[in-house]
Amino acid sequence: MANTNTNNILRSIPAMDELLNAPWAAGFYDRLGRETVKSIIAETLDDLKRDICGGAQLTQPAAELAANRAEHLLHTRAASSLKPVVNATGVVIHTNLGRAPLADEARQAADAVSGAYSTLEYSPAIGGRDERNTHVEWLVRQTTGAEAALIVNNNAAAVLLALSATAAGHEVIVSCGELVEIGGSFRIPEILSFSGAIMKPVGCTNSTRISDYRNAITENTTVLLKVHPSNYHMEGFVKTASREELAELAADHNLIFMEDLGSGLLHQPALPFANREPAVRDCLKAGSGIVTFSGDKLLGGPQIGVIAGSKNLVDMMKRHQLLRALRVDKMTLAAFEATLRLYISGRQAEIPVIRMLESDKSALLKKARVLRRALRDVLKTADALNAGNFTVSVIETRDAAGGGSFPADTFPGFGVEIRAAAGAATMSAGFRTARVPVIAGIQDDGLVLHVRTLLPGDEKLIAAAFAEVLNKPRGC
Numbered sequence: 001m002a003n004t005n006t007n008n009i010l011r012s013i014p015a016m017d018e019l020l021n022a023p024w025a026a027g028f029y030d031r032l033g034r035e036t037v038k039s040i041i042a043e044t045l046d047d048l049k050r051d052i053c054g055g056a057q058l059t060q061p062a063a064e065l066a067a068n069r070a071e072h073l074l075h076t077r078a079a080s081s082l083k084p085v086v087n088a089t090g091v092v093i094h095t096n097l098g099r100a101p102l103a104d105e106a107r108q109a110a111d112a113v114s115g116a117y118s119t120l121e122y123s124p125a126i127g128g129r130d131e132r133n134t135h136v137e138w139l140v141r142q143t144t145g146a147e148a149a150l151i152v153n154n155n156a157a158a159v160l161l162a163l164s165a166t167a168a169g170h171e172v173i174v175s176c177g178e179l180v181e182i183g184g185s186f187r188i189p190e191i192l193s194f195s196g197a198i199m200k201p202v203g204c205t206n207s208t209r210i211s212d213y214r215n216a217i218t219e220n221t222t223v224l225l226k227v228h229p230s231n232y233h234m235e236g237f238v239k240t241a242s243r244e245e246l247a248e249l250a251a252d253h254n255l256i257f258m259e260d261l262g263s264g265l266l267h268q269p270a271l272p273f274a275n276r277e278p279a280v281r282d283c284l285k286a287g288s289g290i291v292t293f294s295g296d297k298l299l300g301g302p303q304i305g306v307i308a309g310s311k312n313l314v315d316m317m318k319r320h321q322l323l324r325a326l327r328v329d330k331m332t333l334a335a336f337e338a339t340l341r342l343y344i345s346g347r348q349a350e351i352p353v354i355r356m357l358e359s360d361k362s363a364l365l366k367k368a369r370v371l372r373r374a375l376r377d378v379l380k381t382a383d384a385l386n387a388g389n390f391t392v393s394v395i396e397t398r399d400a401a402g403g404g405s406f407p408a409d410t411f412p413g414f415g416v417e418i419r420a421a422a423g424a425a426t427m428s429a430g431f432r433t434a435r436v437p438v439i440a441g442i443q444d445d446g447l448v449l450h451v452r453t454l455l456p457g458d459e460k461l462i463a464a465a466f467a468e469v470l471n472k473p474r475g476c
């Protein structure tokens, strides 16, 4: 009996042609092309048939469900997938939201080379081939004090290349307390193994002394590696070897002292705890032979990895075959060059990440009040019954640098809290699925819009999202 029933339901699903020629489907031909519309409908029908055969309880007649699901999927596929959102989380370097928003000059530089031919690997002065690295190497040297520098796709690539070029088949000594995982996919032991190096962990999780490194050195050792623990913080009895000690030990044994710094701080933001995050220049000065860091964390530029340090070591990496697979494209390189130029000309405050980190409480309070007004204005336009379900107020928040910088610190900021009868989770979903998605925090069942991470114009986008939330049925 069940089988007959299933067959009847399956038979009630409309034929492909009927759906494909329906006006709601034909309306997508312009944007997706008829073939794509057809394959999206086919995908929907396959899924629906699988559901029915799996015994799923349908909430609508199969024919209606097929049309509704197909139309929904067409809407999803017709819209841009990678698109801007409003970051109202208060986490400045938010990896899932694309880390650092670029400075205006960096965006313009990327735009200028994107739709034209460029000097990427060409020198007009020579009239021939040049290296793509040349555009930024001198700027990295200028901003970090390094002798030489090499740019690759991201910091993971920088670490991989640096280790492959210096330690394949050799031992790398690293503290047990620094065998960290960053962002779920970057794991020091795995990168080491991938590079062909032999990992030699020393010390204990919470304590590694310089003597631990010294005792582990053999004829086959080439690198002492120090890793910034980034997203991880230890408290209590913690002992690590200093940069100076490691540099001295490396020099005594003719080894390379390499440091994976993570964040690449070029300029100390005016934050009370900024001195706890080492600047690239200070690490090199303290004796690190090679430092690797990201371009899109505290530096505030595009996704990039920098290898900076002594010339003979960087030259080994420049000659390595792996570089070809890790190289950076022209838009990224142009954006990075422009970002570094903001540093050398003392205009770091034009870099959004730096500006956000340096925002003081009075500026943030002002910003929160502006946002509160914009949201209350939206409430005034809603019908009274619905508006009564919401309250909008300015509150204090805890914000964070994110991206593994200042891992133990949150710092005070301001935000606008929206409380609704429907609850914060429902409201958060409404804001997330607005035309321009707004990603906010939740605290004590209130939706919290942190203003520190808002870019110019975001207040308007948040107000538009709020209007969408208000105009949805059932208050949210």
Ligand SMILES: *Cc1c(COP(=O)(O)O)cnc(C)c1O
Residues within 6 Å of the ligand: 154, 155, 156, 157, 182, 183, 186, 227, 228, 229, 230, 231, 260, 261, 262, 263, 293, 294, 295, 304, 305, 403, 404
């Ligand atoms: C972030 C980070 C990485 C990975 O850098 P990506 O640029 O994301 O590849 C590696 N090491 C450390 C210490 C980090 O903080």
